[in-house]
Amino acid sequence: MKMSKILSILLLIFLLFILSACGETDNPNNSNAVPNSSPEEQPLDIDTPGNEAATVDNGSEERPSESQYGNTSGNISNDAFTAQDGVNLYYVLPTNPEYVMEQGELIKTNADGSVKIELSSNGRPHSLNVVDGWIYYISGNSMNPDGLIFKVREDGTENTLITSADSGQGFSQGYTTQNIGNTLRIIVVDDWIYCRVYEAVDDGRYNVIYRINADSGAVERLQQVGASMHGLAVYDGWIYYSTGSAEQDELGTYRMRTDGTDNSKIAEVLIPFPSIVNNKIYYIGGERYIYSMKLDGTSVERVADGIMAVSLNVDGDWIYYATGSEVCKVKTDGTENTKLCDYPSTDSIQINVLNDWIYLMDRASGMYKVKTDGSGLQEVV
Numbered sequence: 001m002k003m004s005k006i007l008s009i010l011l012l013i014f015l016l017f018i019l020s021a022c023g024e025t026d027n028p029n030n031s032n033a034v035p036n037s038s039p040e041e042q043p044l045d046i047d048t049p050g051n052e053a054a055t056v057d058n059g060s061e062e063r064p065s066e067s068q069y070g071n072t073s074g075n076i077s078n079d080a081f082t083a084q085d086g087v088n089l090y091y092v093l094p095t096n097p098e099y100v101m102e103q104g105e106l107i108k109t110n111a112d113g114s115v116k117i118e119l120s121s122n123g124r125p126h127s128l129n130v131v132d133g134w135i136y137y138i139s140g141n142s143m144n145p146d147g148l149i150f151k152v153r154e155d156g157t158e159n160t161l162i163t164s165a166d167s168g169q170g171f172s173q174g175y176t177t178q179n180i181g182n183t184l185r186i187i188v189v190d191d192w193i194y195c196r197v198y199e200a201v202d203d204g205r206y207n208v209i210y211r212i213n214a215d216s217g218a219v220e221r222l223q224q225v226g227a228s229m230h231g232l233a234v235y236d237g238w239i240y241y242s243t244g245s246a247e248q249d250e251l252g253t254y255r256m257r258t259d260g261t262d263n264s265k266i267a268e269v270l271i272p273f274p275s276i277v278n279n280k281i282y283y284i285g286g287e288r289y290i291y292s293m294k295l296d297g298t299s300v301e302r303v304a305d306g307i308m309a310v311s312l313n314v315d316g317d318w319i320y321y322a323t324g325s326e327v328c329k330v331k332t333d334g335t336e337n338t339k340l341c342d343y344p345s346t347d348s349i350q351i352n353v354l355n356d357w358i359y360l361m362d363r364a365s366g367m368y369k370v371k372t373d374g375s376g377l378q379e380v381v
Contacts, residue, residue: 070129070136070188073233074275074313078350081367082359083128083135085154087111089354090135091380092125093367106137108154119156129188130154136162136188136214147183149193151214162193162212187234191215192258194239196232209239211258222260231274231283234258238295240281242270253297266297275314282314282332290319292332304334310345315353318372322349327358327370340374 071080082091089109106125108117125137134151149162163183184207185196193212198205207229209222226243233240237258244250253271256263269291271283276295282303285291290303290312307330309321318329325344330337343349345362352359353372359380360368367380 067190068131069234070131072275072313072315072353073187073235074273074277074315075352075354076127076129076185076187077231077233077273077275078311078313078352079126079361080128080352081126081350081361082352082354083130084354085130085133088154089113090119090128090130091359091367092128093380106135106152108156117156119152119154125150127186129186129193131188131190131214134214136186136193138183138186147197149183149186149195149212162217185232187232188214189234189258194232194234194258196229196241207243209241209260211260220260223256223263231271233274233276233281235276235295240271240274240276240295242272244270253293255295255297267293267300269293269300273312275312275319277314277316277332280332282312282319284309284312290321290330303332304330304337307337310347311349311351313351313353313358315372320351320353320358320372322351322360324349327351327360329372338374340372341370341377343368343370343377 071083075082082089084090087110089111091107091109093105093107106119106128108119109115119135125139127136127138129136133154135154136149136151139148139150150159151162152159182198183195184198187194191214193214195210195212197208197210199208201208201224204227206227207225209225209232211220211222212218222239225241228243230242231240231253238255239258240253240255242251242253244252251268251270252265253267253269254263254265269285271281271293273284275282279295280292281295282290282292285302288308288310290307290309291300292303293300303319307321307328308323310324312319312321314320314332317332319332320327320329320340322328322343322345324347325342327340327343328338329340340358343360344365345360346364348363350361352361356372357369358372360370368377369380370377
């Protein structure tokens with residue numbers, strides 16, 4: 001009898017334990033609760049657009065998709081005589097002796113243009129890039145052809161020589177002892193300066209692509225291109241350029257990763273004045289027609305029949321171009337071709353686009369600007 005009571009008590013304790021455990025499992029506030037679903041029902045571990053920690057392939061390293069570009073590819077292809085940091089505008093006055101300020105002066109102005117500050121004058125600054133409070137530029141004109149790279153703070157202080165053409169001097173301000181002179185173009189992305197340099201090699205002079213770390217000064221020689229080179233652009237982890245001449249019948253557009261690897265020809269055409277927008281390259285092709293191609297070199301298309309240009313720059317959905325007598329715009333799909341203003345110019349006219357303004361530089365007539373709707377044509381002085 002005693003044994004029967006003991007068994008009954010043990011059975012009751014066991015039942016109470018089972019009921020208590022079930023209660024804990026069903027309690028939604030219990031932090032130890034296990035979701036009641038099978039592995040097939042679990043949400044997949046995928047990135048949702050707008051929420052992912054996105055990266056782009058930038059050679060041997062990964063960078064955030066919000067990489068800082070010192071200027072647009074279209075402006076850089078047009079000598080980048082203007083740049084901006086979101087608050088201020090920077091530009092270089094043309095070398096015209098009628099201007100009050102010194103020729104080739106680098107100017108900073110606020111948004112409405114009411115305050116102008118002279119920042120620097122080393123030869124004729126050009127190829128402007130603005131990243132992290134620094135303005136990077138090339139110094140050089142007919143009086144100073146060395147093509148040296150400088151950087152200066154946005155307030156005009158710490159004007160720093162980055163490269164030197166003097167083999168005895170080397171880099172200054174703590175930079176490496178390797179020398180680079182005759183730089184024709186620079187593109188700054190994050191903390192790298194990509195350079196097109198025209199340098200002497202054993203058997204002649206060639207265009208060579210370098211990159212320089214803007215912080216440490218470390219120099220990497222990426223690619224020796226050739227005596228003839230057309231266009232240079234950096235976009236989403238790749239460097240784009242073309243080389244060759246029609247006379248030699250050796251035309252080609254190439255791309256390589258920003259660390260110099262995976263260099264390959266992607267198209268049998270040249271891309272002078274390349275503007276890369278929305279994963280397409282826009283350029284002036286044969287007979288001065290406007291063309292586009294995909295980033296892998298496929299789908300080469302003429303943008304609009306009958307439109308010929310001496311220069312172009314693409315911003316958003318619009319191609320801004322000059323014919324030599326007019327400045328016009330056309331949608332990237334070839335529609336809505338519109339004349340903006342009359343502007344007689346030479347073949348060397350350069351077009352920069354910042355915000356709602358188009359800046360026009362022609363050595364024969366100085367610098368002008370016009371709004372993207374065609375209004376407000378005025379000289380920049």
